Amino acid sequence: MDRLVAHYHEIGLKGRNRDFFEDALTRNLKRALRGTGYKRVRHAFGRVVVDLYPDSRTSEALERAARVFGIAYVGLGHRVAPDLDQIGEVAVDLMQRTPFESFRVRARRSYSTSKLSSNDLSVVVGQRIKDETGGAVDLKHADATAWIELFGNDGIVYRDRREGPGGL
Numbered sequence: 001m002d003r004l005v006a007h008y009h010e011i012g013l014k015g016r017n018r019d020f021f022e023d024a025l026t027r028n029l030k031r032a033l034r035g036t037g038y039k040r041v042r043h044a045f046g047r048v049v050v051d052l053y054p055d056s057r058t059s060e061a062l063e064r065a066a067r068v069f070g071i072a073y074v075g076l077g078h079r080v081a082p083d084l085d086q087i088g089e090v091a092v093d094l095m096q097r098t099p100f101e102s103f104r105v106r107a108r109r110s111y112s113t114s115k116l117s118s119n120d121l122s123v124v125v126g127q128r129i130k131d132e133t134g135g136a137v138d139l140k141h142a143d144a145t146a147w148i149e150l151f152g153n154d155g156i157v158y159r160d161r162r163e164g165p166g167g168l
Contacts, residue, residue: 001058004038004050004065005149005156006074009166021168022048025070032068036061045110045151051079062162070168075147077158082114082150087121088128090157091146095129098159102138103129107148114150121148 008025022043029048030041037056042049050065052058062076078090095103107121114121126137129146147158 001076001078001158001160002052002054003079003156004052004061004074004076005158006048006050006065006068006164007046007072008048008070008168009072010168021070025068025168028068028070029065032064033061036064044154047110047149047151049156062160066162066164069165071164072166073161073163075149075156075158075161077147077156077160080150080155080157082153082155084114084116084121084124087148087155087157088125091125091148092129092132094157094159095133095135095144095146098144100133100135100142100144102136102142103133103144103146104137104139104142105129105146105148108150110149110151113153121150 026041026048037053038061039051039053052061058076062074065071065074080086080090105122105126107118109118130137144159147161149156
């Protein structure tokens with residue numbers, strides 16, 4: 001695991017003060033992540049992305065980030081390029097780490113260079129996971145979810161997602 005992605009809700013509604021609130025959230029995240037081994041914290045297309053060093057304490061970083069006010073939810077996963085083969089490979093690897101009976105794939109794209117729509121990406125990666133794991137698809141009550149987020153020429157695939165406290 002080499003990346004955290006943190007989402008927020010109400011900060012996006014702050015109008016001309018949005019930068020102030022995003023900067024405050026970033027400072028709070030940096031403070032919370034001290035000592036866990038993060039490389040950098042940055043804003044990227046309506047979310048905050050935290051790059052981690054290979055020897056960082058990823059589980060602790062995820063738990064700490066999930067307690068920061070302003071965070072709606074945070075995911076821990078692997079950095080990917082907007083390449084369908086790489087995304088599928090990482091998604092299958094993450095899904096195979098912990099047993100499940102049913103699964104779903106949720107993909108989001110923000111200013112992505114990927115030619116596939118979010119729905120198409122979910123279908124293609126979901127089919128690959130189904131073929132390689134034998135898991136059943138359940139879009140409403142799945143045991144596990146593979147989250148895919150693409151932004152710019154970059155992205156993240158994760159399975160481990162924690163709800164945050166919200167508010168700021």
